[in-house]
Amino acid sequence: MVNLTIDDKQVTAPKNATIYDAAKLNGIKIPILCHDSKLKPFGACRMCLVEVEQMKGRQIPACTTPITEGMIIRTATPDIIKARKMVLELLLLNHPIDCPVCDKAGDCDLQNLTYEYEVNANRFADAKFNHVIDYNNPLIERDMNRCVLCGKCARICDEIVSFGALTFMDRGIETKIACEFEAPLNCEFCGSCVSVCPVGSLLARPFKFKARFWALTNQKTVCSYCGTGCNLTLGVKDNKVLTTVYDENQGFHKGQLCCRGRFGYQFINSERRLTTPLVRKNGTLVETTWDEAIEVIAAKMKTAGASTAALATPRITNEELILFKELMETVGSNNYDHSAGYAHAALTKGFVQSLGVAASPASILDVQKTDLLLVIKTDTYETHPVVGFEINMAVKNKEVKLNILSDKRGKLSKLPNAKTLIHVPGTEIAVINALAKVIVDEKLADGTAASVPGFAELEKALAAFTPDAVAAQCGLTAADIKQLATDYAKAEKALILFPVGLPYPGHNEDLASALANLAILTGKLGKEGCGVLCMAEKNNSQGAVDMGFYSTAGMDAGKIIDGCASGSVKTLFIAGENPVVSYPDHTKIAAALDKVDFLVVADLFMTETAAMADVVLPACSFAEKEGTFTSVDRRVQHIKPAIRKIGQCRSDFEIFGALITKLGGKPSATPAKTFEAISSSVAGYAGMSYASLGETGAYAAVSVKPSFVVPKTMSLASESGKLALVTGSALYHSGTMSQYGEGPMYVCPEGYVELSRNDASKMKIAENDLVIVTSSKGSIKLKAKISMRMPQGVLFAPYHFSETSINRICSGAPVTWVSLSK
Amino acid sequence: MSEAVAQQIEEQEPVIDLSLADKIIDKYIDLPGNLMPVLQGVQDEYGYIPRVAADLIAERLNVYPSQIYGVLTFYAQFHLKPRGRFIIRVCVGTACHVQGAPRIVETFFDKLHIGHAETTPDLRYTFEKVACLGACGMAPLAMVNDSTYGSMTVQKVDEIINDYNQRPLK
Structure with missing residues (x-):
């Protein structure tokens, strides 16, 4: 720690801090425009000028100057105030004063500073810019007339997003932010640039002219798309979610979001939402009352009894999944599953066999703490974009080595020094086995590996996977395989990432076991920056596994579909899933759902699956209910309603509760009560309560009992000419x-x-x-x-x-x- | 990219043989900080930096296309449009101005039907006003490529144009 004096106050700050950091840490405000805690210091705007006594009272930028022992700093002398006023005058020289029609008003750093420093007149005069406004895409508007050239947008797009859509072009007074060859913006539309823009140069178009910033009520919640579990702030007015609000202090990702998280909120208040229960009469779905709908469903479930089945989406809360299970138990059925059965097999079968737990022994935070990343499929960026940002930052700022094993290239392959091995599709397990073989043969394994159960069997099974044999089959070279195995084994810390989900049928228990073998062999488990992270697809995929909402004794998703076709399933309750579109084999699914006696679908929208149902129930989105979601790394987070329920919608919790009551059971009264039960029964959740989760959530512990499992490789029946x-x-x-x-x-x-x-x-x-x-x-x-x-x-x-x-x-x-x- | 923009670019850049750019990139591919020599090499080859070449450089050097554009627009040495075979520079610095440079400039504009930093459609001439060529004793001064013409007059403009009109374009 370094001791220094800021504004006559004795303070301490860490060694590598800048003056700005040290002041902020000690509650002293220094104004900034171009600085962002997530980005490297830049020193473009000169708003943060301070005086340092040791530097003979020169005015220096606080955001780029490191502190030294005994520094005496003044942040608000009359000279400094005068200098800052002039900076603002110069900025306002070209910046148009169109605040009344600017969406940024109220949240604009330039406006706020102008107000704070009372810059009510300008001693200079110059023409305003007349740049063409980029309206070419529907999400991000770029008005370079308002730009103050802080460079934050170009820097975040490079440093964190690694897309590099924006740059400074020309120089001097002509300088402006542009895309290559001044083309319209055409990027991945994560909106990171919009979130950091201190003025109204970059705006979210879907929010334009919807509400003034100060009229919004902000509600913190958790994103309901992928399993990363990003924290989200919804901006609400008149019971409508109008935008997502950037909060740089939110979550491990510091407010960074992807396109879906930032711009995908419109489904909440969509005109297409279902608002009343529907029941099929004479072949068409007609409006009905909740009482009638519940009565019909309860009667059908009661008659069907053990031949009732349930499919749930892992988007609903842990509490709802528990209650859904209770509902199935009430009717005496154990046929329930999610995600087509195979999308959770990596956890529920692979990790259970290899690690003794259906969860990943690693966290997203490990990405930046490791030395080497082994990413299976570059799709990691596509499935979990914010984890992709973490990988970008790890590679660029922490010099983490990135190795990719994939059937195609992707954005991650473009990162500095990234090594991409492209294998023939479907041969990933063979390649991973070959890596294990190299590790065993070259004596790169950890000393403890031989004593792990199953080592002898694995060693025997690996005999067929010599790098030469595998290389020929997989389209790689033996040298590549050996190099990757050596790099992985010799790295002090290494982390493996792989996506699972409905579109990845090959990412099953065998892939999970093959990868777990690598980690166990090299002792890269249970340490910081080490492990295997299975990146489940949906916001609560890990929760659905933790809550045990998958087949153990009863039918799995595949058998349930078959059962619908054969008649062994009489009543099927689908909560949120859309198997007609997302499960494999459309024809088979559609025929089976057509055949089943009674189909209930609870969903937000009239999906293709809902359209086939006998009863359709309007369910609530994540913004209308309370509960918990569990992210891929088992971070349990509490969500609270941001808006009142839309129309007659009810949360799945209420729907299942009403059905249990109708069937003579006693459901839990509130999600909070259910969560109490969860914390006392689910391994790793012990001691958690809504209060203890707070805003940041809590990690459920994962304890690992490793053993080696011999993974099956896929048979590669390639068809010539195809x-x-x-x-x-x-x-x-x-x-x-x-x-x-x-x-x-x-x-x-x-x-x-x-x-x-x-x-x-x-x-x-x-x-x-x-x-x-x-x-x-x-x-x-x-x-x-x-x-x-x-x-x-x-x-x-x-x-x-x-x-x-x-x-x-x-x-x-x-x-x-x-x-x-x- | 909209179709209109794509078409426009196509019209400007009829046929670009990218294998020439590829060769230049091959030469510098392993050199750290290779962007500048590659861009300079490509400009020497084509006379300017065609967009397709910039895209190729971005792809092969793994640099964002936007960053390349930033570099190209920062340095005055790079040109994004085809340039004339003969670059006419007329000094408008203080000494030349006093000696009547504005009239020389006007005459070139009239005769060539182009303005500052513009190129004739036949790609014969590019005209540029420059601040100082460092030979104030010869004011007013003009240059065509590497040849210098001192004590310029309106008549000499005609002579220069007539002279260069006779020279081959390739």
């Missing part, structure tokens, strides 16, 4: 729900198929051509997207879209063999 189609997540979407968020739909409105330049030119396919993708299951028309990242012979398609649902051609195999035609 292309390998792999599915996944698009950066702008999560599940099928983001289809109801206007932001994501503006940027990425429909499905597409991505192919390599070589394949495209061979088949004479141009960008945006409609191509027919045909598999043994069927065919769909998709727009072609030609990209550098795809290897030859491999296609990629995202799965989120109803109209071009990829499950019409995919049947749940890791790789689908398809042909393309125009």
Whole structure:
């Protein structure tokens, strides 16, 4: 610690702090425009000038000057005030005073400072700029006339987002922020630049002219898209969620959000929300009352008894999942599951066998604390963009080595010194086994590994996976495999990341076990910056596993669907899932749901699945209810209602409660009570309560009992002359729900198929051509997207879209063999 | 990119042989801080930096296209549009101004039908006003590529244009 004096106050601050940091730490305010705690110091705006006695009273910028022992600093002498006033006068020389129509008014740093420093006249005069305003995209408006050239937008886009859409162009008075060749903004639309802009140069267009900043009520909550568990502040007015509000102190991610988190909130107040219960009469769904709907459902469930089944989305709260289980127990059925059954197998089967726990022995915070990252599939960036930001920062600021093992390139492959190994789709487990083989053979394993149960069996099973044998099959070289294995084993700390979810049928228990083997072999478990992080797809995927909402004794999701078709399932209750679009094999799912005697769907929207139901119940979004979500790294977070319930919507908690009551049971009265039960029964949740979770949440402990498991490799039945189609997540979407968020739909409105330049030119396919993708299951028309990242012979398609649902051609195999035609 | 913008760029840049740029990138690919030499090499090759070449450089050097654009617009040495075969520079510094440079400039504008920093459609001439060429004793001063013309007059403008009109474009 360093001792110094700021404004006659004796203070201490850490050694590497700047004057600004030290002042802030001790409650002394220094005004800033260009500084952001997340970014590297820049020193562009000169608002933070202070006087340092040792520097003969010179005015120096506080944000770039490191502190030294005994420094005597004055932050508000008359000279300093005068200098700051002049900085503001100079900024206001070109900045238009259009505050009455600027959305930033009230939240504008320049406006606030002008007010604070009473700059009510300008001694200078100059013409205002007349730059063309960029209205070319529906999400971010760029008005460079208001720009104060703090550079925060260009810096955050480089330092954290690593997209680099913006830059300073020209110089001197002509300088402005622009995209390459002054093209319209065309980026990943995470809105990070909007969040840090100190003035109204970058604005969220969906929020334009909706409300003044001060008229909003802010409600802190948790994002309901992916499993990262980002904290979110919703800006609410008149019971409408109008925007997301940036809060730089929120969460581990310091307020950073992705496109869906920042711009995907519109589904909450969407016109398309279901508002009344519907019941099918004479073939059409007609409005009904809650009483009637509950009565009908309760009667059907009672009659069906043990042949009732349930599918839930891992987007609903832990408390709701517990109550749903209770409802199923009340009718005497144990047929319940989520995420098609396979999307949670990595946790519920793989990690359970290998680590003795259905949770990841690592946290997102480890990304920045490790020495080496092994990322399985670059899709990690697409499925969990904010974890992607963490990876960017780890690689750029902490010099973490990044190794990627994937079937295609992606944004992460572009990071400095990133090593990407592209393998043939579907061979990832063989490659990982080969890594394990190298670690064992080259004596790189940890001393304790041999005593872990199952070592002998694993060693025997690995015999077939010599790097040479695997290399030939996977399209890699043996040297690459050996190098990666050596790098991983020799790194002091190493962390493995892999995504799981509905579009990744190959990311199953075997992949999880294969990866766990690597971590156990090298002793990279249970230490800071080490472990394996299974990145589950939805906001509460880990919670659904923790709550035990998956088949243990009863039917799993696949069997439930089969049961609907065969008649062994009489009543099916679907809460929030949309299997018709998201589960593999569209034809089979649609036929099964058509066949089942009685189908209940509780959802926010009239989804393709809801449209087939006998009763449709309008459920609440995350913004209308209370409960807890558990993130991929088992951070349990409390959400509270931001708005009143829309129409006659009821939370799933209330729906299940009413049904349990109707069936003669006694449901828990409030989510809080249910959470008390959770904290006393669920391993790792002990001692938690809504009060103890607070705003930041709490981590549920994960204790690991490692053992080696021999993973099965996939059989690679490649079909000659066909292309390998792999599915996944698009950066702008999560599940099928983001289809109801206007932001994501503006940027990425429909499905597409991505192919390599070589394949495209061979088949004479141009960008945006409609191509027919045909598999043994069927065919769909998709727009072609030609990209550098795809290897030859491999296609990629995202799965989120109803109209071009990829499950019409995919049947749940890791790789689908398809042909393309125009 | 909108189709209109794409079309515009296509019109400006009819045929660019990117293999030339590739060769320059190959030469510097392992050099730390290779962006400047690559950009200078590419400009020497094409006479300016075509957008497609900038995109190629971004892709191969793993630099953001925006960052390349920042560099290109920061330095006066880089040009984003095709330049004339002959670059005419007329000094408008103090000494030349006093000696009548504005009239020289006007005459070039009239004869060539282009303004400051513009290029004739046949890509023969690019005209630039410059602040000082460092030869005030010869004011008013003009330069065409590396040749210097001192004590410029309106008549000499005609002579220069007639002279350079005869010279081959390639």
